[in-house]
Amino acid sequence: MSAPFREDYRRAMGVLPGQKLIVVSSTWGRGSILASGESESDLLRRVLAELPVDEYRVLAAVHCNAFYGHGAWQLQNWLAPLTEHGLLLPVPDTETWKAALLAADGILGDHGSLTMYGFALGIPTILGSFAESKVASQSPMARLGQILPRLSARRPFLSQIKEAAAVQQDSTELGQLRGAVTSRPGESAVLLRRLFYEWLELPEPVTPARSRLVPVPSTVPVGYSSPAQRPVYVSVASGKGRATVQRYPAPLQRRTMERHLSGAHLVADIDDPDINWPHSADVLIVPLGRPRHVAGLVNWEAVAAVYPGCALLALEEPEGGCLALLRDGTRLSARWDGRRPSWASAAIAASVIHDHAMSAVGGPGPLHVQVAIGADTETGLLVVDVP
16 A cells, blocks of 8 residues: 555655665574675675665665664674665664665565565565575465575676566566465455454454555665765766766775676775775865865876876866866866756766766867766766866
8 A cells, every 4th residue: 555655765765766776685593684694794795886876775674683682783883884885774663664665676685574575565586595494384485485586696686686677577476476475465454453352352442453554764764974975986888979887886895806897997085084095096086165175286296196096186066067187187177968867976077087088078179978877877968178
């Protein structure tokens, strides 16, 4: 009954138009998602590392027994390196996990009941872990563990969840299993209340038993918001006046292992407190309002002396544009023309200049590039010119 309000739940959790939400569901105990890797966050890290940050949000729905068994502070501390880079981590004593399932585009789950709930809603599902010994044989959950795909360590997560979305909706076998989840759809409130009061040997209330709508989350379940732009690896595929940009959280990567980073460049905030990132960056961003921005730090020699790896310094301008200073002293101005997508930013403009426009600017008139953050996302027109 809450399904028609999907967009309300998505907006409340900060999922932007065009973005997809992946829910990682972890039950409690051995064999769960959080207990299946080398550390408590191994599979979660992988999902966040491999998904483009502008196209996907990731929410961890952690069972209350795990959340409060270890302690809320402990679990939040374990996952802090991930919440710093966008992981949504709601506390389990709210109903945000229900809203997340209604808003989800994919699930990475285990043998916990939330995986079954999401699967029953028709959400593409992959198993990141599954403890057969903890599931009743011959049950729908046991059958789910037999037929759902398992997450492969040898293939990118994104291709696996896309494959699940392509094949699971029309699967006769999965459709039959969804039908076995309940034999009395829509009647659980009436039947369960009646049963509970019979067990308690108490008279049942005269008011009708009814289900209620899942409440819209009142706050976005984000654990950390940094005043500095987080470092990202950026890949740009360009050609015929179009550039497709995909960005990945740099601190979560294991550079030698991540195939999606082939040919990527590093973008960092010039004031990042971890100096390794700006000192290693190909592109440095100076956001609006910073003291050095106001002071007009655009002298290449001064930048190169401190940041020898930098190829482009980008000063953010209003409306998501930037003024870019290149290594050879060339200055370029980039602005978004016409309707500006929600994702358009100075950092994305700087990445397009770095990988696409540097060699092309210089001809008659400005360079026009249709920019997208994914193959199926809306484009924004970036105009690059010599100021």
